[in-house]
Amino acid sequence: MTDLSWGGMQRLHVTSQTIPYDILVGRGAWRALRKLAQSDYTSTFLLTERGLWNQWRRPFLRASGLKAARSLFVPSGEASKSLRMVERVAGELLKQGADRRSLIIAFGGGVIGDLGGFVASTYMRGIDCVQVPTTVVAQVDSAIGGKTAVNVGAMKNLIGTFFPPRLVVADPSVLSTLNERAFRSGFFEVVKHAVLSGPRLFAEVERALDGLRPERAATLGPLLARAARVKADVVSRDEKEAGLRRVLNLGHTFGHALEEATGYRRFLHGEAVGWGMLAALRLAEILGLLGPAESQRIAAVIRRLGPLPPVRDLKAERVWRLLPRDKKAVGGRIHWVLPERIGKVRIVADVPSFAVEAAFYDVQRADRHE
Amino acid sequence: MTDLSWGGMQRLHVTSQTIPYDILVGRGAWRALRKLAQSDYTSTFLLTERGLWNQWRRPFLRASGLKAARSLFVPSGEASKSLRMVERVAGELLKQGADRRSLIIAFGGGVIGDLGGFVASTYMRGIDCVQVPTTVVAQVDSAIGGKTAVNVGAMKNLIGTFFPPRLVVADPSVLSTLNERAFRSGFFEVVKHAVLSGPRLFAEVERALDGLRPERAATLGPLLARAARVKADVVSRDEKEAGLRRVLNLGHTFGHALEEATGYRRFLHGEAVGWGMLAALRLAEILGLLGPAESQRIAAVIRRLGPLPPVRDLKAERVWRLLPRDKKAVGGRIHWVLPERIGKVRIVADVPSFAVEAAFYDVQRADRHE
Numbered sequence: 116m117t118d119l120s121w122g123g124m125q126r127l128h129v130t131s132q133t134i135p136y137d138i139l140v141g142r143g144a145w146r147a148l149r150k151l152a153q154s155d156y157t158s159t160f161l162l163t164e165r166g167l168w169n170q171w172r173r174p175f176l177r178a179s180g181l182k183a184a185r186s187l188f189v190p191s192g193e194a195s196k197s198l199r200m201v202e203r204v205a206g207e208l209l210k211q212g213a214d215r216r217s218l219i220i221a222f223g224g225g226v227i228g229d230l231g232g233f234v235a236s237t238y239m240r241g242i243d244c245v246q247v248p249t250t251v252v253a254q255v256d257s258a259i260g261g262k263t264a265v266n267v268g269a270m271k272n273l274i275g276t277f278f279p280p281r282l283v284v285a286d287p288s289v290l291s292t293l294n295e296r297a298f299r300s301g302f303f304e305v306v307k308h309a310v311l312s313g314p315r316l317f318a319e320v321e322r323a324l325d326g327l328r329p330e331r332a333a334t335l336g337p338l339l340a341r342a343a344r345v346k347a348d349v350v351s352r353d354e355k356e357a358g359l360r361r362v363l364n365l366g367h368t369f370g371h372a373l374e375e376a377t378g379y380r381r382f383l384h385g386e387a388v389g390w391g392m393l394a395a396l397r398l399a400e401i402l403g404l405l406g407p408a409e410s411q412r413i414a415a416v417i418r419r420l421g422p423l424p425p426v427r428d429l430k431a432e433r434v435w436r437l438l439p440r441d442k443k444a445v446g447g448r449i450h451w452v453l454p455e456r457i458g459k460v461r462i463v464a465d466v467p468s469f470a471v472e473a474a475f476y477d478v479q480r481a482d483r484h485e
Numbered sequence: 486m487t488d489l490s491w492g493g494m495q496r497l498h499v500t501s502q503t504i505p506y507d508i509l510v511g512r513g514a515w516r517a518l519r520k521l522a523q524s525d526y527t528s529t530f531l532l533t534e535r536g537l538w539n540q541w542r543r544p545f546l547r548a549s550g551l552k553a554a555r556s557l558f559v560p561s562g563e564a565s566k567s568l569r570m571v572e573r574v575a576g577e578l579l580k581q582g583a584d585r586r587s588l589i590i591a592f593g594g595g596v597i598g599d600l601g602g603f604v605a606s607t608y609m610r611g612i613d614c615v616q617v618p619t620t621v622v623a624q625v626d627s628a629i630g631g632k633t634a635v636n637v638g639a640m641k642n643l644i645g646t647f648f649p650p651r652l653v654v655a656d657p658s659v660l661s662t663l664n665e666r667a668f669r670s671g672f673f674e675v676v677k678h679a680v681l682s683g684p685r686l687f688a689e690v691e692r693a694l695d696g697l698r699p700e701r702a703a704t705l706g707p708l709l710a711r712a713a714r715v716k717a718d719v720v721s722r723d724e725k726e727a728g729l730r731r732v733l734n735l736g737h738t739f740g741h742a743l744e745e746a747t748g749y750r751r752f753l754h755g756e757a758v759g760w761g762m763l764a765a766l767r768l769a770e771i772l773g774l775l776g777p778a779e780s781q782r783i784a785a786v787i788r789r790l791g792p793l794p795p796v797r798d799l800k801a802e803r804v805w806r807l808l809p810r811d812k813k814a815v816g817g818r819i820h821w822v823l824p825e826r827i828g829k830v831r832i833v834a835d836v837p838s839f840a841v842e843a844a845f846y847d848v849q850r851a852d853r854h855e
Binding site: 132133198199201202205206209236237238239240241262264267268270273274275276277 | 502503568569571572575576579606607608609610611632634637638640643644645646647
């Protein structure tokens with residue numbers, strides 16, 4: 116992975132077993148699509164949500180020059196990540212004449228990115244896909260790395276592919292129309308990347324905390340680029356989750372269980388990851404892996420990013436029961452990603468259940484006393 | 486691709502961008518699964534059809550040693566190649582505890598192979614798959630090369646992946662319970678491979694014609710292995726259909742249109758390919774690419790493999806209209822694969838429509854006069 120400044124923009128590079136690709140992060144990143152538009156795609160399809168598209172259609176088309184792209188709309192929300200929607204989108208692509216040299220542009224957050232990536236990876240056995248992430252989580256995390264997926268029943272991401280995008284263009288200006296809660300929730304993933312990365316990025320996140328407001332989004336390019344770089348770096352070294360890539364699950368084991376225990380209605384994904392990181396910190400402390408000073412420093416940042424929706428009323432047994440369904444578990448085990456210090460995590464396969472229970476108990480108790 | 490004799494069995498090797506794999510063709514090929522069974526899969530799932538499984542369960546389990554495999558049944562027939570069935574199979578796998586280190590064995594013909602391969606390629610973003618083809622077409626063609634697919638509406642194979650199997654084991658004995666028509670129809674693909682390969686394999690097919698009966702299936706290992714080798718050779722050199730692999734579409738452009746024009750009810754796939762090859766021969770003659778002697782020699786083999794269900798009653802205009810929907814068409818064009826002689830085909834992109842119409846007219850006329 117190399118990192119070259121390009122005007123005000125960062126250009127990151129991801130290596131891949133199949134085709135390497137670039138990620139452009141910063142104001143004006145959409146302009147990079149002008150080059151693509153001139154190449155020899157037979158047609159271009161833009162997969163997006165109607166509300167988002169109404170807000171950003173003009174500036175996006177102006178910057179990208181993609182006047183001839185046809186838009187396909189899917190309903191907003193997780194329910195669109197389904198095989199039924201894959202079938203509908205593929206049928207629509209066929210009807211509108213998409214062939215093997217057509218291009219799909221996924222313009223949206225994680226749902227659009229995962230769905231658009233999956234459709235692109237399977238339509239006629241794979242056509243090119245460009246990711247245009249429009250949420251914080253998508254810009255620093257989900258649009259990078261080529262993981263695509265849809266849900267089956269209650270099981271998130273059960274069906275998916277590894278399929279590198281052709282290009283990722285992340286302009287932070289688009290984050291300015293997110294509501295405050297959605298905007299802030301994305302920064303829990305930025306904190307996660309900072310914990311994985313080290314003290315330098317972590318201190319930068321601490322300094323940025325006071326200014327994290329949607330209306331200042333356009334100024335966040337450099338911070339988002341550094342957070343995106345953490346993901347780009349990890350997936351370049353472990354494209355298919357053989358080992359290293361697992362570190363990205365920091366906070367996600369508990370996080371997923373919390374989302375599932377509340378039917379994906381109470382928490383935004385980032386908020387669940389926030390709680391998941393607090394539980395992982397406590398678990399690491401209980402196991403003697405992490406000292407209290409580092410733990411408190413990380414927890415303080417998560418608390419300042421909050422408030423988080425409550426967890427105190429959740430039945431702990433139900434949350435534990437949902438933990439082993441995390442599909443990172445091989446043969447039924449859970450691989451916990453636990454911080455040892457800022458900049459270093461350890462993957463622990465055999466955590467005794469009493470420690471897990473104690474960690475979540477402590478997190479719930481702290482939530483009660485707030 | 487190398488080709489090593491191994492007892493009475495042929496071992497073919499396919500190179501792949503991701504993971505290379507072996508194909509074992511011959512009596513006793515199923516025994517190769519004993520080695521796999523001892524490796525560290527957490528669980529093994531066998532995707533098959535109930536009728537076929539009832540016939541072959543005992544000998545397969547005896548040879549393979551896979552006593553602990555759990556079977557998942559799908560209804561026989563093309564309708565099982567759907568995203569709905571993918572969803573059902575994936576849900577069942579999850580319910581039965583399949584994880585990232587589970588193995589799927591696709592035990593069946595083209596439908597089972599395509600569906601099982603697609604599920605394996607997408608379940609938790611990809612788990613290992615072994616192909617155990619049980620029809621002639623599957624043994625020499627569809628189980629080799631890693632193309633997986635399901636249909637969307639009337640559009641065959643619209644959604645799919647390139648995903649190499651871990652291993653392919655083809656025992657010709659299993660063909661003995663096919664009915665005569667299903668058995669013979671598979672040999673149209675063998676003829677196709679012989680035309681692609683050259684005079685040696687073609688002459689071998691000519692010599693084998695009289696003995697092609699299901700009850701003699703077990704003796705056909707060497708012929709089937711040589712036909713399978715043609716496919717293995719092509720896909721090793723062009724895994725993702727960038728160019729060379731297109732030659733495998735010989736007979737398939739008209740073939741697909743005929744299948745679609747008759748709602749996939751009149752022709753078995755191989756039979757449609759038989760007609761498709763006759764049309765391609767005529768088209769190649771009209772364009773001056775192929776001499777009458779070679780054309781008649783190939784046509785004679787196809788005729789002897791017949792009888793083919795009639796085409797004389799089909800509305801030619803309807804068949805032509807269905808041609809451009811072939812998804813090999815880039816930007817709407819059709820790439821015709823046309824024989825120049827036995828052992829050499831040419832891909833022609835701009836065939837004038839009058840020639841296509843004349844070729845099909847001649848084929849229909851010949852059918853009327855039989």
